[in-house]
Amino acid sequence: MDELTHLPQITIELLGLNLVFNTETITMTWIVMGIMIVFGFLATRNISLVPNPFQVVGELIVGAFWGLTKDALDEEMARKYFPLICTLFLFLLIGNWLGTFPHLGEPTKDLNTPLGLGILGFVIAHYSGIRAKGFKAYAKEYFEPIFLMAPLNVIGEIAKVVSISFRLYGNIMGGAIIVLVVSHLVYSLILPPFLLAFFNLFIGTIQAFVFTMLTLVYISVQVK
Amino acid sequence: MIDTATFASASYYVGGGLAIGFGAIGAALGEGYTAGLASEALSQKPESAGEVVKNMLVGQAIAESAAIFALVVAIVLLFSQPEVVTPLTAWSAIGAGLAMGLSAIGSGLGSGMPGGAACRGLVRQPGNRGRIQTTMLIGSAVAQTPAIFGMVTAFLLIFLDFSSIPAYPGWAAMLGAGLGTGLAAIGSGVGNGFTAEEAVDGITRNPEAAKDTTRLMLIGMSVGQSTTIYGFLVSLLLIFFGFAEDTSLSAAMKLLGAGLSSGFGGIGPGIGLGLVAAGAVKWVARNQETTGVLTRTMLVGMAVTESTSIYALIVSLLLIVVF
Numbered sequence: 029m030d031e032l033t034h035l036p037q038i039t040i041e042l043l044g045l046n047l048v049f050n051t052e053t054i055t056m057t058w059i060v061m062g063i064m065i066v067f068g069f070l071a072t073r074n075i076s077l078v079p080n081p082f083q084v085v086g087e088l089i090v091g092a093f094w095g096l097t098k099d100a101l102d103e104e105m106a107r108k109y110f111p112l113i114c115t116l117f118l119f120l121l122i123g124n125w126l127g128t129f130p131h132l133g134e135p136t137k138d139l140n141t142p143l144g145l146g147i148l149g150f151v152i153a154h155y156s157g158i159r160a161k162g163f164k165a166y167a168k169e170y171f172e173p174i175f176l177m178a179p180l181n182v183i184g185e186i187a188k189v190v191s192i193s194f195r196l197y198g199n200i201m202g203g204a205i206i207v208l209v210v211s212h213l214v215y216s217l218i219l220p221p222f223l224l225a226f227f228n229l230f231i232g233t234i235q236a237f238v239f240t241m242l243t244l245v246y247i248s249v250q251v252k
Numbered sequence: 253m254i255d256t257a258t259f260a261s262a263s264y265y266v267g268g269g270l271a272i273g274f275g276a277i278g279a280a281l282g283e284g285y286t287a288g289l290a291s292e293a294l295s296q297k298p299e300s301a302g303e304v305v306k307n308m309l310v311g312q313a314i315a316e317s318a319a320i321f322a323l324v325v326a327i328v329l330l331f332s333q334p335e336v337v338t339p340l341t342a343w344s345a346i347g348a349g350l351a352m353g354l355s356a357i358g359s360g361l362g363s364g365m366p367g368g369a370a371c372r373g374l375v376r377q378p379g380n381r382g383r384i385q386t387t388m389l390i391g392s393a394v395a396q397t398p399a400i401f402g403m404v405t406a407f408l409l410i411f412l413d414f415s416s417i418p419a420y421p422g423w424a425a426m427l428g429a430g431l432g433t434g435l436a437a438i439g440s441g442v443g444n445g446f447t448a449e450e451a452v453d454g455i456t457r458n459p460e461a462a463k464d465t466t467r468l469m470l471i472g473m474s475v476g477q478s479t480t481i482y483g484f485l486v487s488l489l490l491i492f493f494g495f496a497e498d499t500s501l502s503a504a505m506k507l508l509g510a511g512l513s514s515g516f517g518g519i520g521p522g523i524g525l526g527l528v529a530a531g532a533v534k535w536v537a538r539n540q541e542t543t544g545v546l547t548r549t550m551l552v553g554m555a556v557t558e559s560t561s562i563y564a565l566i567v568s569l570l571l572i573v574v575f
Contacts, residue, residue: 195397198397202403206321209324242471
């Protein structure tokens with residue numbers, strides 16, 4: 029059961045700071061990015077009225093998310109935030125599916141990935157809130173309904189980052205642990221593929237969608 | 253007077269018993285709820301027995317998976333007892349049993365609810381079978397998430413290497429970690445059940461709104477799990493924070509208190525969040541045009557409902573970090 033607690037790390041000392049890199053997470057993240065770039069290239073290489081298979085899949089995903097973004101924000105805003113939302117979903121989807129293949133692991137299994145993406149969404153949501161409403165109106169919301177609530181409202185906002193990141197991390201990590209433990213118990217016979225299909229493909233898809241939708245809704249709550 | 257070795261190996265059996273003992277409660281209730289609604293549905297339309305019974309069995313099987321998680325943890329606890337059992341691993345075995353067992357209560361009950369609603373829906377709208385069953389499957393599966401968080405905590409408590417952690421107050425941290433996630437997950441599991449049941453009912457009534465309803469259900473259920481996640485956060489802190497050795501009782505009790513605070517504090521808000529989301533999902537299914545405003549209202553309502561669990565989280569963090 030060493031796999032559970034062992035994280036391959038390299039530590040680099042720079043300007044008196046210890047920078048720790050989780051090598052597996054970084055490698056897997058780069059693999060996901062590579063897959064996305066190759067997919068994007070194949071889908072848009074020769075766009076035609078009679079699409080190639082990659083173009084069809086690309087159009088389906090992009091079309092669906094364009095609709096969702098347009099519903100949550102208005103048309104003009106949606107144009108601005110759509111690339112972020114769609115990329116976020118594709119990254120998380122491929123990331124969560126990656127663990128299905130032997131020798132590969134989900135980058136989202138490491139808390140740092142979801143937490144980084146969660147903070148990204150948080151900063152973007154609040155920045156666009158300030159941009160859309162002006163700083164005064166934005167700050168005023170923290171003193172609703174009475175000014176005594178201000179600390180609580182601030183903590184509530186920070187708790188959103190915690191919950192969105194730990195939700196993804198806990199689900200993916202949980203799936204990985206269950207697959208590992210059950211495979212160990214049944215000597216890797218019969219059960220593991222079904223468990224992988226459920227936890228990586230099904231739960232992975234749902235959690236990627238939920239993370240993306242929550243980021244979108246948090247932005248839309250801020251700008252309206 | 254029993255010696256340490258006997259106490260330590262007994263604790264693994266106690267942990268296993270707690271895991272499956274508590275874990276069986278919720279699944280049994282949830283499955284009973286599904287079967288009850290299936291009977292009610294069949295009394296209205298006996299000729300669709302085949303369809304409804306099949307659906308009932310699928311729904312019950314998913315509700316049962318919470319109890320199966322608990323069974324896996326119980327079996328691991330019974331058979332994975334290490335050669336050298338220290339008081340610390342003994343207490344973490346009990347903590348693992350509590351985390352898994354308690355968290356399976358809510359999920360078992362919650363994931364039985366959409367199954368019952370789907371049986372009722374199949375009788376009212378037989379033509380709509382595909383959509384009803386898909387929503388039921390997604391709803392039940394997502395309602396298992398609190399139990400998955402409980403299981404992650406349980407496995408961390410079982411398999412991590414605690415040799416570098418001082419036994420005092422480490423034992424209380426491990427017990428508190430188990431209680432933190434386990435208790436908090438009860439509320440979210442039940443709340444998720446309310447949301448998913450309302451979504452299945454709504455899609456039965458208005459299949460046109462299936463997309464919006466499913467989407468809002470997913471958002472509502474996942475935000476409804478926030479309280480479990482706060483419990484999980486406290487558990488992770490308790491496991492990994494690294495406390496200095498201190499044999500006084502107060503040092504141990506504050507860690508146990510941190511687990512209890514976020515655990516009990518999560519039960520009520522978890523159910524409340526489920527009710528907020530259930531209301532939003534219900535009305536989106538009736539009036540699709542209001543999706544945007546209902547989503548925002550739901551999130552604002554949830555933020556306020558959640559505040560009591562955030563108080564509990566703050567108290568836990570204070571107990572762990574400051575005192």
